[in-house]
Amino acid sequence: MTNHDLYLEKISLWLDNRLDAAESAALEAHLRLCSTCRQTHAAMQMVDAQLRQAAQTVLDPSPGFTRQVEARLDSYRQSHRRLWAGMVILLVGSLVLVGVTVAAASVSLLTLGQALTDPAMLVYGLRRVGEFAHQFWLVADLLRLVVRVALAAVQQPLFWGMVLVSFLLTGLWVKILRSLYRRTAVHIT
Amino acid sequence: MTSATAKDRESGQVSVDRQAQEQQWAAEARQGDRDAFMQLVQAYQRPVYNLCYRMLGDAAEAEDAAQETFLRAYTRLRTYQPGRKFSSWILSIASHYCIDHLRKQRYHQVPWDDLPPDRMLSASDPEPEQAALSRERDRSVHQLLDTLPAEYRLAVILRYWHNMSYEEIAVLMETTVSAVKSRLFRARQMMAKQARQTGGADQ
Structure with a gap:
């Protein structure tokens, strides 16, 4: 796993609120320096927002x-x-x-x-x-x-x-x- | 971000009283009480159907899968361990069924099925225009989910639609928390890549 992968995995954990303050700070510091991770972070955030929005829709099975x-x-x-x-x-x-x-x-x-x-x-x-x-x-x-x-x-x-x-x-x-x-x-x- | 009412409806998150009631229904169903089992069907038809629908992407297949899930649950009631959350147990059966179904259709692209408007409920989109927007949003999300292998898709659905923790997902998928972290990460990475390729135009 590359250095980028380690930080990208942390982005995933951050989206689920599973990073502590120190880990979040380290991730933010890396994102300021790394444009590749920053782009992926933005895309992951966008997808996360889409999923959260879509998850509000509840479907009903047929009446019978x-x-x-x-x-x-x-x-x-x-x-x-x-x-x-x-x-x-x-x-x-x-x-x-x-x-x-x-x-x-x-x-x-x-x-x-x-x-x-x-x-x-x-x-x-x-x-x-x-x-x-x-x-x-x-x-x-x-x-x-x-x-x-x-x-x-x-x-x-x-x-x-x-x-x-x-x-x-x-x-x-x-x-x-x-x-x-x-x-x-x-x-x- | 998320409507608590809608989320609760779908995720099967239940109060302590409700859990006690479900435990009682499950115990009675194990003794052969069909009415008690039908109460469980009534209580869980929506979360089970939603899981199947998000996994399979087709209303008719999802309905069939949800019915098959309850039939399997009925035939396996003896394996249900009292004390375990019934929601986890029934969603686990639905998950396994859907994964098996998708594996059988390995090379079959799941079509996006437009649901009739009266089959879709949304806590925040009551107007027709909003409903249309919601459907369009669902379509693009489904396209993202479609890029994922079945196990990744399931982890995403349980996390977002059923609001489950990593630990709950791990139990349901019979794997480790570490594997759940990995699957969610890989899934997000794949969906982000797909979203960037489509320029985020579908959002």
């Missing part, structure tokens, strides 16, 4: 300001409530879906267990895994195994019941969420 704030608060509270309701529905829906999925998986595993009790299939599977563990055909072979298991599973009426319930619940859940968020799309404006 408080009503508009109230409307925004209403909108916010409604959105907030809907958001919470949405979160609860999301949570419950997710729990139901997880439950259905776990049940369906359990049925599938039971079916798989039944399939694996067939010694011929077990031996076949183990042999194939051993033979093709490092080969590309492993995936295709395992897929075939899965298809066979699935074919066994689809013969279980309970499996289809679970799939149907799962689909119905998913559809219902998505429908509820879409409806909820369509109504929640009230922007806080």
Whole structure:
């Protein structure tokens, strides 16, 4: 910071009455000697006077300001409530879906267990895994195994019941969420 | 120099009784009393709007910013510390909102918006000619403010329009008194330079 800057900063403090008598005297002495600082001082004083004058003008918001704030608060509270309701529905829906999925998986595993009790299939599977563990055909072979298991599973009426319930619940859940968020799309404006 | 009535209206300087009343409203609002909150809106709509207007320079944006300020205040009432001046707290929210808004519009020149005459109050300019003069003066001041970065502009507005001390500005802007001194100095230096370039013709 240059010598000028130090004095110019003091001008700013002087405008806000934050200089003591000795500092003010030192500033005035400098201003008498330095035309650069004197010019800036004059300009700063002019700006200060303009600002003080302008600060007397007080503006009013529009007449309906408080009503508009109230409307925004209403909108916010409604959105907030809907958001919470949405979160609860999301949570419950997710729990139901997880439950259905776990049940369906359990049925599938039971079916798989039944399939694996067939010694011929077990031996076949183990042999194939051993033979093709490092080969590309492993995936295709395992897929075939899965298809066979699935074919066994689809013969279980309970499996289809679970799939149907799962689909119905998913559809219902998505429908509820879409409806909820369509109504929640009230922007806080 | 400054009309005490006008200054008090805008700066949010309040008496001890008024402060006690506001503390009560704030406490009730924190408990969920919406009427109490609306009393605070009523009490502070003018200083908040004026701060936003001086910062943003546009009546519609200022109104939106002021409403957003009160909405944010409502949602953050739990963070309000009882005992703190409510005026400082609400103006702090308005300041942050305006600075963020200006940063988003970094390269956007804020237009000077001519307010309709009935939206402008002045303690000393009741005549139409005087009002026109006052508007012209406001226009040139706004042009000066427009040359400043947002933080400098805020310091100037709090100092002149809200009559705040360096210490109060520092608290509101979450900075040091030394930084406030520096910002006011730099702001004045920039505005003085601008005024000299325009030959002071706008005053």
